[in-house]
Amino acid sequence: MLATASARKGADNMEKTLERTASAGKTRLLVTAALFAALGCVSTTVIKVPSPTGGYMNLGDAAVLLGAYFLGPAYGALAGGVGPALADLLGGYPVYVPGTLVIKAVTAVTAGLLYRLLRGRGAPGVIACGAAGEAVMVLGYWLYDALLVSSGGTAFKTALAGAAAGIPGNLAQAGFGAAASTLLLAALRRSGYVRREFPNL
Numbered sequence: 001m002l003a004t005a006s007a008r009k010g011a012d013n014m015e016k017t018l019e020r021t022a023s024a025g026k027t028r029l030l031v032t033a034a035l036f037a038a039l040g041c042v043s044t045t046v047i048k049v050p051s052p053t054g055g056y057m058n059l060g061d062a063a064v065l066l067g068a069y070f071l072g073p074a075y076g077a078l079a080g081g082v083g084p085a086l087a088d089l090l091g092g093y094p095v096y097v098p099g100t101l102v103i104k105a106v107t108a109v110t111a112g113l114l115y116r117l118l119r120g121r122g123a124p125g126v127i128a129c130g131a132a133g134e135a136v137m138v139l140g141y142w143l144y145d146a147l148l149v150s151s152g153g154t155a156f157k158t159a160l161a162g163a164a165a166g167i168p169g170n171l172a173q174a175g176f177g178a179a180a181s182t183l184l185l186a187a188l189r190r191s192g193y194v195r196r197e198f199p200n201l
Contacts, residue, residue: 033075035079037067037083039066044063057176061180062184064104077108111132123186
C-alpha cells in the first residue's frame with residue numbers, strides 16, 4: 001500500500017513537472033516570437049540599404065527567415081507576419097497590412113518547413129530555404145499589387161502586367177534578405193549560447 005501510494009505520488013509529481021516544463025517552453029516560444037516580430041518591424045523600417053534597382057532594401061526579410069529557422073514554421077509565421085505588417089501600418093501603408101501579414105507568414109512557413117527537411121545540409125541547404133521562402137514573397141506581392149490595381153476597375157490581366165514592374169525590386173530585396181539571413185545564421189550558430197538554447201537550429 002505504502003509503495004503504491006509512493007509510486008502514485010511520484011507519478012503525479014513527474015506529471016506536474018512535465019506540465020510546468022511544457023508551459024515554460026510555450027511561454028519561451030511566444031516571447032521569442034514577439035522578439036522576432038519586433039526585430040522584423042524595426043529591421044524593415046529603420047535599417048535601409050540602397051537598392052541596385054533604385055530605392056532601398058531592408059533587413060525585414062532576413063528577420064522573417066531567421067525567425068522561421070529559430071522558431072519553426074508555426075511560430076515563425078506568427079512573428080514573420082506580424083512584424084512587417086506592423087511596419088507597414090506604422091510606415092503609412094495600411095493598404096499593404098493584410099497582404100504583408102499573409103505573404104510574410106507564408107514566406108516563413110515555406111522556409112521553416114524546408115529548413116526542417118534540409119537541416120544539416122550546411123549553407124546550400126539554408127540558401128535553398130531562403131530562396132524558396134523569398135520566391136513566395138516575390139510572387140505574393142506581384143499578385144497583391146495586381147489585386148490592388150484591379151480593385152480600381154482595371155482588368156486583372158492588365159493589372160498583372162502593370163504590377164510586374166515591381167518584380168525586379170522585390171527580387172533584389174529577396175536576394176538581399178536571403179543572403180543576409182544565411183550569413184547571420186552562420187554567425188549565430190557559432191555562439192555557444194545559441195547552440196545551447198536552440199539545439200535544433
